[in-house]
Amino acid sequence: MGTIVFNLTTAALMVLMFKSGVALVGEDTLRQRPIPWAAVALTAVAIGGVVLQHSWSGAMDALDSDPRKSGWWRVVTSVFMQNGGFFGAAWNIVTLAVMAALAQWFWRGPLMVALFTAGILLPERIDALFGESSHSTDPRNFAGSSGATYFLAATVASALLLTTTDTRQRLLAMSVPAAGLAMWLAQDNGHGLVAVYGFLLGAAALPLAGLLRRRTARRASTATATATATAQTEA
Template sequence: MGAVLYNLTTAALMLLLFLSGRTLVGVDTITRRRLPWFAAGLTAVAVAGVVTQLCWSGAIDTFDADPARPGWWRVVTSVFMQNGGPVGTVYNLITLAVIAALAEWFWGGPLMLLLFAGEIFLPQVVDALLGVAERGTDPRNFAGSSGATYFLGATLAAALLLRSRVAKEKLLALAAPVLGLALWFVQDNGHGLVAAYGFALGALVWLAGRRLIDPDRDLAGTPRRTVGSVLALVKKPRTEASG
């Protein structure tokens, strides 16, 4: 029962982050936005990590972030290993692709990657400063992309809180770190803590760089390849076949 509740509350937090990101970007603008190539590349690396695990039984031992084993690379490669089983792996890949796309459309590709990298390096530093390092924040036992995805999604919630003038949207955005901290204190759920860290970083980045960040850059012109144009190409053959 405890595991079921953990998974449900973790999924609820992801739903809040997704809704915050979708609201921030504007669901009606998605088809007019350029293809999220940075997000696609990031997801491809995660998929390659899964394929490596399937083909090589020693992959998780070589690339996870187990502190008992040597290897400077582990803090990075562990993010692209998955140890949540088939369902957890599929969930991690899908949520990574969706959240990274929303983050790329809002922050821009390079900044999105920097924020994603922030989850890799910042939580362990903050943990040490706050004295919670012994409890750890990694919800996947030193392997998995979920922590970075929740962190990235929380940066969008922070931007929504600061940009929106709609009370309901502000409450939606604020609910993410509140639920995250509640999950951390009640369940020791690391997803919640890294989401709170991501929210704080997202707020700082937006406040510091809001004059340089242009979330509507795709809407000002007409990108050569948009989400809508690709969807049209996918639907066209089906329409012609049915005709």
């Protein structure tokens, strides 16, 4: 029963973040959005990890994040290994694909990848800061992409909170860290705590996203002005 409740609350948190992401980018704009190639690439790597697991019996042993084993690469490669069976792997890959796409449409590709990378590296650093060696703040059980995905997904919730004036959307966004913290305290559920981390980092990253957008807009404006001037000269 405890496992069922754990899985249900974990899924419910993802639903809250998904709804936040859709509200952030605009549900009516989804069909017109460009293909999020960075999200596609991340998903392809995750699928490749599953294929590798099934084609090489030593993949998990070589690439997981078991602290008893050496290897600097494990903190990264373990994210693309899955150990939750067929349904666990399917859930992790689908949620990664969906949330990475929503995140890319708001944050843009490079910043989305940087935030996902933060979701890979920060939990381990926080563990080390507090002297933990059992991955208490990381939902990965030596493998799995869910921790980094929940971290990334929470960044769009914080972006929604800070960019919308709609009260219902703000309440939706605020429910993410509230639910995450409750899950951590009540269930020792690491997905909840990494969502809180992601929410906080998303808030911190929002000014950088605005700066990058303004820079891109200036470049586009300059390019348009140059093209117009060239066309006028040729005419």
